[in-house]
Amino acid sequence: MFAILRSRSGASSTSTTPPSPTSTAPRMQFSTSTSTQRSHQQQQPPPSPTRSHARSNSSINQHKRMSIHNLVTIFIKMREARGRANSRIIFESSGAPQTHDAVLRAMKDGHQQFNLSTRLTHTDHYICEGGVNVSTLLRATRGTLIEGAGVQGIKALSEEQWDVTIVPKKAADTFKVSVRYSASAANSSVDPHRPVALDQAKGIPGLMTIVSRG
Numbered sequence: 001m002f003a004i005l006r007s008r009s010g011a012s013s014t015s016t017t018p019p020s021p022t023s024t025a026p027r028m029q030f031s032t033s034t035s036t037q038r039s040h041q042q043q044q045p046p047p048s049p050t051r052s053h054a055r056s057n058s059s060i061n062q063h064k065r066m067s068i069h070n071l072v073t074i075f076i077k078m079r080e081a082r083g084r085a086n087s088r089i090i091f092e093s094s095g096a097p098q099t100h101d102a103v104l105r106a107m108k109d110g111h112q113q114f115n116l117s118t119r120l121t122h123t124d125h126y127i128c129e130g131g132v133n134v135s136t137l138l139r140a141t142r143g144t145l146i147e148g149a150g151v152q153g154i155k156a157l158s159e160e161q162w163d164v165t166i167v168p169k170k171a172a173d174t175f176k177v178s179v180r181y182s183a184s185a186a187n188s189s190v191d192p193h194r195p196v197a198l199d200q201a202k203g204i205p206g207l208m209t210i211v212s213r214g
Contacts, residue, residue: 090166090204092134094197097159099186106156106190118185120149120157125214126177127169131206134164134177138195140213141179146193149185158186160196166204174211175204 122145126137146157160183167176181195195201 089168090202091163092166092200092202093163094161094195094200097161097184098196099158099160100192100194100196102190102192103156103158103186103188106188107158107186118152118154119182120145120154120185121180121182122148123178123180126179127211127213128175128177129209129211130173131208132166132175132177132204133208134179134201134203135195135198136208137164137177137179138162138181138198138201141181142195143193145181145183146191152185154185156186156188156191157183158188159184162195162197164201173206 122141124137124141124144128137141162142157142160146154149157160181162179162181164180165178167178168174169176
């Protein structure tokens with residue numbers, strides 16, 4: 001009886017087999033795959049700063065191109081305006097006679113009347129290069145007019161009116177400009193010393209140089 005139990009115990013001990021090494025293979029394979037993914041994520045390079053720098057340079061270059069385009073457009077428009085001026089005679093006028101508000105108020109407060117019987121007129125002829133600034137020419141001619149009127153005791157002007165004729169000459173960007181300014185004497189000591197209707201003074205764009213005046 002004892003021998004039978006021993007043999008069974010020995011059979012039982014000998015039938016036990018060690019675990020097969022292939023049973024752990026899937027675990028090793030999974031572990032290797034996971035480590036490969038982690039290593040790949042760690043090896044990814046950071047975003048390059050040159051891309052953002054390139055985008056910044058691109059926006060700056062685009063702004064420069066727009067600025068250059070605007071300058072070229074302005075230059076072309078100025079050339080076109082000069083071209084039109086060189087091909088025809090330009091006439092500008094203030095329209096109907098006008099009196100400055102300051103003169104009207106001064107005469108109203110002083111209960112004075114216009115001296116319409118005394119009409120003053122002065123004409124200047126200019127030679128200009130580079131453009132025609134009509135406002136500047138009007139101020140010069142009006143200043144000469146009221147300076148001459150001051151000899152007669154006239155200190156202010158009323159019912160003012162002007163006209164300007166611009167004639168292009170054969171030389172490039174050269175113009176002959178005739179400025180005629182007329183006004184009536186005003187019994188007032190207040191004068192604004194500026195022409196009327198300056199909004200009607202257009203002229204020719206450009207940097208004007210007065211070559212002569214007569």
